[in-house]
Amino acid sequence: MPDLFRGFGAIFYKEVLHVRRDAGTLFFSLTMPLLQLFLLGFGIDTNIRQINTVVYNADGRRESRELLDRLKNSDTFHIIRYVENDYDLNDMIIAGKARVGVKIPVDYSDRLIHNMSAQVLILIDGSDSSVAGQAINVTNAIGLDESLRRVLQDRAAFAVDMRPKLLFNPDSRSANFFLPGLTAIMLLNVTTFLTAFSIVREKERGTLEQLFVTPVRPFGLLLGKLLPYLGIGFFELSLILFFMRFVFLVPIHGSVFLLAFLSVPYLFAALSLGILISSKAKSQAEAMQLAFLPILPSVFFSGYIFPRETMPALFYPISYLIPATYYINITRGIILRGAGIKHLWTDGLALFIIGTLLLIIAARRFRNKVIMA
Amino acid sequence: MATASQNPGEPAISAEHLVRRFGQVTAVNDASFRVEKGEIFGFLGPNGSGKTTVIKMLTGLLPLTSGSARVEGLDVRVDSEVVRERIGYMSQNYSLYQDLTVAENLQFYGRIYSLEPARLKRRIEEVVESNGLGPYMNRLSAKLSGGWKQRLALGCAMLHEPKLLFLDEPTAGIDPVARRQLWDLLFELSGHGITFFVTTHYMDEAERCSHVAYIYYGKIIADGTPNSLRELPDVQPPGTMRVEITTPEVTRALRFARQIPGIRSATIFGQSIHALINDDLNLHDLQEQLLKNGIAVAEIRPLAPSLEDVFVELTYKHQAILEASRA
Numbered sequence: 009m010p011d012l013f014r015g016f017g018a019i020f021y022k023e024v025l026h027v028r029r030d031a032g033t034l035f036f037s038l039t040m041p042l043l044q045l046f047l048l049g050f051g052i053d054t055n056i057r058q059i060n061t062v063v064y065n066a067d068g069r070r071e072s073r074e075l076l077d078r079l080k081n082s083d084t085f086h087i088i089r090y091v092e093n094d095y096d097l098n099d100m101i102i103a104g105k106a107r108v109g110v111k112i113p114v115d116y117s118d119r120l121i122h123n124m125s126a127q128v129l130i131l132i133d134g135s136d137s138s139v140a141g142q143a144i145n146v147t148n149a150i151g152l153d154e155s156l157r158r159v160l161q162d163r164a165a166f167a168v169d170m171r172p173k174l175l176f177n178p179d180s181r182s183a184n185f186f187l188p189g190l191t192a193i194m195l196l197n198v199t200t201f202l203t204a205f206s207i208v209r210e211k212e213r214g215t216l217e218q219l220f221v222t223p224v225r226p227f228g229l230l231l232g233k234l235l236p237y238l239g240i241g242f243f244e245l246s247l248i249l250f251f252m253r254f255v256f257l258v259p260i261h262g263s264v265f266l267l268a269f270l271s272v273p274y275l276f277a278a279l280s281l282g283i284l285i286s287s288k289a290k291s292q293a294e295a296m297q298l299a300f301l302p303i304l305p306s307v308f309f310s311g312y313i314f315p316r317e318t319m320p321a322l323f324y325p326i327s328y329l330i331p332a333t334y335y336i337n338i339t340r341g342i343i344l345r346g347a348g349i350k351h352l353w354t355d356g357l358a359l360f361i362i363g364t365l366l367l368i369i370a371a372r373r374f375r376n377k378v379i380m381a
Numbered sequence: 382m383a384t385a386s387q388n389p390g391e392p393a394i395s396a397e398h399l400v401r402r403f404g405q406v407t408a409v410n411d412a413s414f415r416v417e418k419g420e421i422f423g424f425l426g427p428n429g430s431g432k433t434t435v436i437k438m439l440t441g442l443l444p445l446t447s448g449s450a451r452v453e454g455l456d457v458r459v460d461s462e463v464v465r466e467r468i469g470y471m472s473q474n475y476s477l478y479q480d481l482t483v484a485e486n487l488q489f490y491g492r493i494y495s496l497e498p499a500r501l502k503r504r505i506e507e508v509v510e511s512n513g514l515g516p517y518m519n520r521l522s523a524k525l526s527g528g529w530k531q532r533l534a535l536g537c538a539m540l541h542e543p544k545l546l547f548l549d550e551p552t553a554g555i556d557p558v559a560r561r562q563l564w565d566l567l568f569e570l571s572g573h574g575i576t577f578f579v580t581t582h583y584m585d586e587a588e589r590c591s592h593v594a595y596i597y598y599g600k601i602i603a604d605g606t607p608n609s610l611r612e613l614p615d616v617q618p619p620g621t622m623r624v625e626i627t628t629p630e631v632t633r634a635l636r637f638a639r640q641i642p643g644i645r646s647a648t649i650f651g652q653s654i655h656a657l658i659n660d661d662l663n664l665h666d667l668q669e670q671l672l673k674n675g676i677a678v679a680e681i682r683p684l685a686p687s688l689e690d691v692f693v694e695l696t697y698k699h700q701a702i703l704e705a706s707r708a
Contacts, residue, residue, distance in 0.1 A: 213478075213479070217472055
């Protein structure tokens with residue numbers, strides 16, 4: 009019975025030596041993601057607050073000042089300037105200095121006092137749709153609230169009272185949302201790059217050709233190559249989780265062990281992708297370019313930044329082909345929602361299937377394009 | 382399973398009617414040859430002529446389109462795994478891991494061939510001794526000179542004591558001293574019964590082989606000892622002889638020489654011209670004719686054909702056949 013994994017021990021031994029000797033690359037590939045983690049963790053807040061706002065208050069009496077106070081207290085608007093005419097109001101928005109312009113007409117207080125409908129003009133810069141949306145929602149809410157207060161006077165409570173409650177991320181912290189997703193992108197980055205490089209380097213040097221003429225079996229070769237990088241992937245994962253939990257204070261609601269367990273099929277898929285890339289790339293430079301290819305769809309189509317539900321119908325099915333989609337569901341599920349294996353096993357299975365398919369394609373390509381070429 | 386019949390009379394390699402096609406392209410076209418045990422077999426041919434393809438077929442990496450090959454008594458179509466256990470292979474870029482030390486490279490290749498620890502230790506000592514690697518054991522192989530890299534690579538390929546070694550352009554890009562030392566080592570090892578299959582571009586290396594074959598566009602067009610090839614009728618047709626014309630003006634001399642009736646072919650070799658002439662052409666007359674054209678001739682003397690001459694003649698002949706078959 010021929011040993012299917014012949015050569016595994018030797019390749020593993022050698023690969024560990026490579027990693028140890030090339031500490032620079034290892035350090036670089038481990039710290040780059042951490043840098044990303046810090047940039048995103050500290051630098052990005054998707055909650056829209058303190059929108060620069062310019063005000064033309066043509067009325068100027070108590071009612072109008074009360075309205076402006078309510079806008080300010082919403083935390084959504086930050087009044088940077090009061091102007092005295094329509095032209096300046098417009099100009100501030102065109103210049104990009106303010107995103108919202110509020111014009112209170114000269115008869116605002118009069119109309120309120122006479123129980124007539126008073127109008128306030130809100131000019132919104134629509135170039136950033138999320139800022140615009142937030143501005144519309146908040147101004148509408150304030151207008152509605154203001155009207156109801158005046159209609160109801162001091163009479164009882166609202167007839168219908170909506171009580172929204174945010175589960176899992178009660179403070180709507182962006183870090184809680186971003187960092188679990190970022191884990192998927194960073195792991196993909198590190199493991200795909202490292203495996204692709206380690207194989208393409210051997211192609212460039214001609215050592216791969218040499219290995220094919222030895223009794224090493226393909227599985228021994230691939231496994232010997234994959235396992236050290238799987239180890240590095242896990243080390244990276246622990247680093248990320250450590251910083252996420254203790255520096256960015258993202259609470260981990262579920263089981264860390266389950267997360268580690270379900271990371272195996274994801275890392276497997278990412279490493280297989282690395283092997284696939286290495287079967288195509290002839291040089292390390294080419295491998296570098298190819299390894300960037302899966303990053304973009306993983307960022308944009310996986311739900312990492314933009315909700316998958318808002319994707320155009322054409323792209324939605326694509327998201328099912330991307331390993332990061334499933335892994336982000338796993339990380340957010342475990343970290344934020346405390347999900348268990350019964351909620352996430354399908355994602356783990358999907359990753360395993362994708363990883364196996366990638367490995368089969370990679371192995372076939374290797375046979376046809378590398379060994380027999 | 383492996384039919385490991387190590388018949389003492391059996392050749393190290395016997396290839397019969399090897400054919401390999403890639404789609405429409407025939408990379409190896411009906412190649413047959415035998416390599417006896419203990420031979421240094423020189424396998425020559427221009428780049429892209431099918432040398433590497435033949436090696437890949439013999440080592441079981443490429444399935445044969447048709448034909449058969451036995452290596453060390455094993456059918457490569459059936460027992461390629463076992464074949465790879467028994468052969469050593471050294472490629473032109475020495476296949477060393479640059480960021481590993483000499484000792485680590487040896488360790489790695491020993492483990493690849495699953496040598497048990499005691500035997501591995503003994504074999505490393507032996508190889509280090511015979512290849513003189515002792516002082517460099519803890520040096521990174523990237524820091525070795527070309528000649529030492531090649532000795533290390535050969536050492537790695539020999540750890541498991543193969544009886545047959547494939548060396549793919551082993552001397553490309555190393556200095557002449559290291560080149561000569563390697564050949565001395567090959568002769569010594571071949572004296573111990575090890576067979577070498579060597580590809581090379583150097584004609585002087587081809588001359589040192591005990592058996593050479595020349596492959597041209599997938600066809601083997603020469604096969605034999607260097608001396609037997611020199612005597613081939615295609616190389617030395619009846620009624621012709623080979624001469625060396627030494628002259629300070631080789632390029633001009635070549636132009637005129639090619640117009641002289643009785644000169645069949647002429648090529649420049651450094652300060653002289655090698656020409657194939659009809660043997661009824663008087664050497665003295667030839668010198669006169671060149672002098673008439675203002676070309677001073679230092680010496681004209683008969684010459685045995687070199688292997689390069691052999692391959693040039695055979696290539697011309699084969700090209701003519703190829704063109705005739707196309708027309």
